[in-house]
Amino acid sequence: MSQLQAFLDIASEAALEAGTVLQDKFRNLKNIQEKGRSGDLVTEADKAAEAIVLKVLNRHVPGHQILAEESGTLGGNDAKYLWAIDPLDGTTNYAHGYPVSAVSIGLMIDGIPQVGVVYNPFRNELFRAAKGFGATLNHRPIQVSQTAQLKNTILVTGFAYDRRETTDNNYAEFCYLTHLTQGVRRSGAASIDLTDVACGRLDGYWERGLSPWDITAGIVIVEEAGGLVTAYDNSPVDISSGRLLVTNSKIHDSLSQALLESPRLPADLYS
Numbered sequence: 566m567s568q569l570q571a572f573l574d575i576a577s578e579a580a581l582e583a584g585t586v587l588q589d590k591f592r593n594l595k596n597i598q599e600k601g602r603s604g605d606l607v608t609e610a611d612k613a614a615e616a617i618v619l620k621v622l623n624r625h626v627p628g629h630q631i632l633a634e635e636s637g638t639l640g641g642n643d644a645k646y647l648w649a650i651d652p653l654d655g656t657t658n659y660a661h662g663y664p665v666s667a668v669s670i671g672l673m674i675d676g677i678p679q680v681g682v683v684y685n686p687f688r689n690e691l692f693r694a695a696k697g698f699g700a701t702l703n704h705r706p707i708q709v710s711q712t713a714q715l716k717n718t719i720l721v722t723g724f725a726y727d728r729r730e731t732t733d734n735n736y737a738e739f740c741y742l743t744h745l746t747q748g749v750r751r752s753g754a755a756s757i758d759l760t761d762v763a764c765g766r767l768d769g770y771w772e773r774g775l776s777p778w779d780i781t782a783g784i785v786i787v788e789e790a791g792g793l794v795t796a797y798d799n800s801p802v803d804i805s806s807g808r809l810l811v812t813n814s815k816i817h818d819s820l821s822q823a824l825l826e827s828p829r830l831p832a833d834l835y836s
């Protein structure tokens with residue numbers, strides 16, 4: 566077994582265990598708090614699931630560095646390896662009892678996403694990928710869709726927690742792409758959006774304001790399923806920019822162009 570496949574198994578072990586916690590605590594929360602920004606929630610399920618992921622990583626790869634949503638930067642001295650962990654992606658859904666959430670565990674090696682696991686315990690769906698080994702859903706190979714024209718697509722997007730504080734809030738892009746396509750969905754969980762593109766349920770995804778723990782795992786999975794991930798303008802993706810354009814590759818140029826030319830909405834629309 567290669568080293569990447571060994572890391573993939575470690576991530577899967579952690580995600581499956583954390584997913585059990587999410588199921589156990591679902592609709593039985595005692596503690597829901599806001600993390601500073603209005604609407605950005607954290608629950609005891611986020612914390613308990615993260616503790617399990619950290620325990621599994623500390624057992625198998627104690628030297629590696631970790632960036633975990635609720636605990637920040639942790640781990641050993643080996644900066645070559647950085648695990649990006651979202652123990653509960655889709656916290657708002659979860660806190661409302663809407664079962665669209667997942668555990669997302671990605672590994673960057675030398676700054677490049679190379680291993681990804683996204684586990685949605687509510688659908689019992691385990692997405693896995695390692696660079697060069699393809700992507701699977703519940704251990705069966707997956708591929709992106711073949712849709713080639715924007716007018717025949719369905720897409721997905723999301724809106725960051727700072728959306729009331731900036732006019733760069735994705736509302737204009739959402740309106741324009743709703744107009745140009747068969748529809749734009751909003752799941753509330755970035756990792757699920759990425760994996761839904763990876764397995765061909767959706768044709769493309771874009772979003773701004775994302776964090777490395779939201780997207781590292783999903784990037785590997787969608788790329789290994791034949792998808793393309795770039796910045797909005799088609800340039801190489803910079804994970805720290807928080808901005809992603811993800812497609813089945815066939816619609817990449819046309820979605821990039823549409824995003825860049827989206828007619829602006831009046832700046833005072835909601836002021």
Ligand code: IPD
Binds near residue numbers: 654723752
């Ligand atoms: C959020 C979800 C959502 C996206 C937000 C993320 P969280 O993560 O992925 O879809 O629109 O930008 O912060 O807070 O539920 O882990």
Ligand code: CA
Binds near residue numbers: 653778779
């Ligand atoms: Ca998240």
Ligand code: CA
Binds near residue numbers: 634652653655
């Ligand atoms: Ca989260």
